[in-house]
Amino acid sequence: MSQIALWGAVELGLVYAFVALGVYLAFRVLDFPDLTVDGTFPLGAAVTAVLIMAGANPWLAAAVAMLAGALAGLVTATLNVRFKILNLLASILTMIALFSVNLRVMGRPNVALLSVDTMLTPFYGHGLRDFMVRPMFLFVLAIVALVVVWRYLESDAGLAMRATGANARMARAQGINTDRQIYLGIALSNALVALGGALFAQTNGFADVTSGVGTIVVGLAAVIIGETLFGTRRILIALIGCVVGSILYRIAIQLALSSDSLGLQASDLNLVTAVLVTFALVLPRLKRGVLSS
Amino acid sequence: MIALDNIHVVFGRGTPLEKKALSGVSLTIKEGAFTTVIGSNGAGKSTLLGVLAGDVIPTEGSVRIGDADVTRLPTAARAGRVARVFQDPLAGSCGALSIEENLALAHKRGGRRGLKLALGHSRRKLFRERIAELDLGLENRMTDRMAMLSGGQRQAVSLVMAMMAGCDVLLLDEHTAALDPGMAEFVMKLTEKIVGAKKLTTLMVTHSMRQALDYGDRTIMLHGGEIVLDVEGNNRRNLDVEDLIDMFRRVRGQTLDDDELLIAE
Ligand SMILES: Nc1ncnc2c1ncn2[C@@H]1O[C@H](COP(=O)(O)OP(=O)(O)O)[C@@H](O)[C@H]1O
Ligand SMILES: [Mg+2]
Numbered sequence: 241m242s243q244i245a246l247w248g249a250v251e252l253g254l255v256y257a258f259v260a261l262g263v264y265l266a267f268r269v270l271d272f273p274d275l276t277v278d279g280t281f282p283l284g285a286a287v288t289a290v291l292i293m294a295g296a297n298p299w300l301a302a303a304v305a306m307l308a309g310a311l312a313g314l315v316t317a318t319l320n321v322r323f324k325i326l327n328l329l330a331s332i333l334t335m336i337a338l339f340s341v342n343l344r345v346m347g348r349p350n351v352a353l354l355s356v357d358t359m360l361t362p363f364y365g366h367g368l369r370d371f372m373v374r375p376m377f378l379f380v381l382a383i384v385a386l387v388v389v390w391r392y393l394e395s396d397a398g399l400a401m402r403a404t405g406a407n408a409r410m411a412r413a414q415g416i417n418t419d420r421q422i423y424l425g426i427a428l429s430n431a432l433v434a435l436g437g438a439l440f441a442q443t444n445g446f447a448d449v450t451s452g453v454g455t456i457v458v459g460l461a462a463v464i465i466g467e468t469l470f471g472t473r474r475i476l477i478a479l480i481g482c483v484v485g486s487i488l489y490r491i492a493i494q495l496a497l498s499s500d501s502l503g504l505q506a507s508d509l510n511l512v513t514a515v516l517v518t519f520a521l522v523l524p525r526l527k528r529g530v531l532s533s
Numbered sequence: 534m535i536a537l538d539n540i541h542v543v544f545g546r547g548t549p550l551e552k553k554a555l556s557g558v559s560l561t562i563k564e565g566a567f568t569t570v571i572g573s574n575g576a577g578k579s580t581l582l583g584v585l586a587g588d589v590i591p592t593e594g595s596v597r598i599g600d601a602d603v604t605r606l607p608t609a610a611r612a613g614r615v616a617r618v619f620q621d622p623l624a625g626s627c628g629a630l631s632i633e634e635n636l637a638l639a640h641k642r643g644g645r646r647g648l649k650l651a652l653g654h655s656r657r658k659l660f661r662e663r664i665a666e667l668d669l670g671l672e673n674r675m676t677d678r679m680a681m682l683s684g685g686q687r688q689a690v691s692l693v694m695a696m697m698a699g700c701d702v703l704l705l706d707e708h709t710a711a712l713d714p715g716m717a718e719f720v721m722k723l724t725e726k727i728v729g730a731k732k733l734t735t736l737m738v739t740h741s742m743r744q745a746l747d748y749g750d751r752t753i754m755l756h757g758g759e760i761v762l763d764v765e766g767n768n769r770r771n772l773d774v775e776d777l778i779d780m781f782r783r784v785r786g787q788t789l790d791d792d793e794l795l796i797a798e
Contacts, residue, residue: 396637396646399630403638406627413586413625415612415643473678 241498247371249494253487254378255443256458258436260466260482261389263459265429268478269393271405274426275331275456276316277433279338280309282452284437286342289351289447298359302438309434310427312338317426321419342449350448358442374443381439385432386479393475401425433459454510457517462486464520492516535562535585535702535734540594542580542758554580555591556758565732567749569739571777576755578738582704585736587611599701613643616695618708622687625694628680632671632690635679636660639694663693667723685716692723696731703728705737709744721748742774754781 241249259281266274284305291301312334319330343349363373392398403411404421411418433455441447465488466481496512497504504512542555554577562568572578583589584596587608596604603611619625626635637651637660657675665672667689671682679687688708695703705724709717725748728735739745745752752769754762754777762780764772772780 392648394650394652395648396641396651397648399634399638399651400641400646402630402634403627406629407624410625410627411638412608413612413615413617414638414641415609416638416646417609 241494244371245494245498246491247375249490250487251371251375251378251443253462253490254375254382254483255436255440256462256490257378257382257483257486258385258439259433259455259459260462260486261385261479262429262432262436263456264463264478264482265389265425265432267460268463268472269402269405270422270425270429272320272422272426273328273331274313274316274429275328276312276334276338276426276430277459278452278455279335279342280312280430280433280452281437281440281455282342282447282449283312283338283345284309284434285441285447285451286345286351286437286449287434288438289353289441290345290347292353292356292358292442293351298357298361298442302359302435302442305434305438306431309437310431312434313427313430314423316430317423321422338452339449342452346447346449349450350446353441353445353447358445359439360442378439378443382483385435386483389432390476390479454513457513458486458489461489461513461517461520464517465489468520468523489516534564534597534599535560535736536595536597537561537581537584538595538597540581540584540596541592542577542584542589543592546592553758554589555584558594558755558758558760560753560760562734562736562751565734566751567728567733567735567737568751568753569737569745569749570753570755571739571742571745572755577758578755579706580758581755582617582706582736582738585702586615586617586704611643613698614701615704616642616698616700616702617704617706618688618691618695620707620710622684622691622711625691626679626687629678631676631678632664632682633657633660633675635690636663636694636697639697642698642700644698663697664690667693683716685712685720688712688716688720689723692720692727696727701734703733703735705735707738707740710740724748742777746772746774746777752777756781 259277262277266272287305287308288298288301291304292298316331316334319325319333320327325333360374360377363377364370393402400411400416401421401424403414403416404418408418440451462485463482464485466478466485469485470477470481472478493509493512493516496502497506497509537558537560540555540558542553544552544554558581570578570581580589584591585598587603587606587610590605595602598611598614601614603614617625627638633652637656640656661672661675664675669686669689671686671690679690682690709720712720721744724737727733735749737749746769751765752762753760
């Protein structure tokens with residue numbers, strides 16, 4: 241793997257670190273299998289691309305993208321909490337709907353961000369090569385997101401969210417409005433995923449409606465790799481695991497694709513991902529099996 | 534004070550499985566009274582506690598706790614008034630969270646939960662002290678997950694949790710039934726100590742006639758969703774378990790089956 245390819249893998253891993261943090265909130269903290277993210281990621285990209293092309297400040301565009309993601313999450317949460325639709329199905333409904341919404345937002349299947357300023361523009365040209373600037377910038381943002389999520393989950397309010405996912409009946413007996421926690425958590429989760437989409441658009445210079453396919457699997461892969469390597473006991477460690485897991489996942493994919501002996505091509509990506517995630521899911525079980533036998 | 538007025542609870546109304554769980558229960562309990570509740574399986578004991586806790590909204594009737602009418606308030610909205618320990622040791626706490634995190638949750642029961650650290654220095658110290666009072670050595674395991682504790686340890690911690698924030702009523706639903714005899718004894722003693730020290734208004738459901746008479750200052754018996762016996766004061770002091778079974782037979786005009794699960798001792 242070339243040095244540029246490695247930096248590129250880290251960059252993409254850091255973009256999807258936001259997805260991983262969001263997926264962690266929904267799947268692990270709230271125990272809510274949320275597939276909305278396959279629609280929210282391109283939604284974030286679409287909103288940010290359209291706004292930037294219309295002359296908006298790129299930071300503002302990312303913020304609005306997060307808001308749009310949160311709204312999408314609220315739709316899923318409403319379908320589940322208010323209308324009692326099974327959580328998985330509720331999220332699939334929103335995801336499908338978002339495909340149309342994203343096309344409406346952009347007015348066409350993709351938008352290129354050519355010759356406009358992005359969040360990264362001010363950081364280019366200070367001596368570092370562009371392909372190094374992008375991951376460094378993303379790294380700083382990811383750390384900020386990680387610290388915010390961590391501090392929240394360690395607060396009284398965050399503990400209420402964790403209790404909602406761990407034992408909803410107990411949470412209610414403690415005075416926690418579990419419905420509200422689901423609204424809040426799923427909105428927050430999708431805001432993070434949409435931010436990932438917004439950063440994807442700004443670092444890659446385009447938004448595409450099809451870029452969302454498999455977002456959930458990639459996010460889960462990152463979470464599971466992190467858990468396998470770091471464990472789940474402490475919140476901070478688990479969150480760091482999400483970010484590192486996301487980067488390692490991209491490097492693993494890059495290695496698999498660039499290895500000549502495997503003979504894989506870019507279109508095999510989804511297959512490789514599925515195999516990798518399956519492996520990560522089965523690995524802990526195998527480890528336990530080996531220990532117990 | 535607690536006041537239940539003409540409470541009716543019907544589950545699955547209008548379906549073939551319709552079930553009257555409570556039929557016209559009226560009950561007033563004085564501030565600071567410790568009431569024990571007995572009755573055969575399916576008598577409506579848990580439903581009665583559910584009505585007080587908010588898990589069950591009555592089909593008819595009204596519920597007052599303290600100075601408020603809480604009849605239609607959902608569980609979470611009245612949690613500030615109601616502390617509980619469940620029969621299932623797994624139900625009352627989060628197995629995935631640590632002992633101290635569970636205590637932090639209970640510390641804020643019914644209160645506003647803001648962005649303050651759930652486990653700041655002073656809170657950690659407070660929680661540790663409270664757990665140390667149990668004398669189970671759990672104060673050295675504050676960061677262990679709740680799931681690693683035994684059923685009895687978990688119920689003991691649940692009692693501490695119930696006492697972390699103030700309440701108008703403490704509800705105990707067969708909270709020692711799932712424990713081995715030694716641990717059940719320990720948890721009962723702890724219950725008595727806590728309830729006595731804080732003069733808490735308490736309702737305790739038990740399967741044991743013995744416990745029902747030995748603890749508290751009033752005993753009610755439910756059968757078929759109705760209160761069929763209500764004794765306190767001297768009447769109660771002069772009762773023994775045999776009398777209780779006799780009275781039950783007389784009131785119902787039928788004999789007790791062994792499988793009704795009323796345990797004499
Ligand atoms: N959620 C429910 N749905 C339908 N029936 C219920 C429900 N909860 C309790 N019941 C029924 O109501 C009756 C009283 O139950 P319960 O209060 O749990 O009895 P106890 O605690 O005295 O054993 C039982 O016949 C039980 O089957
Ligand atoms: Mg019961």
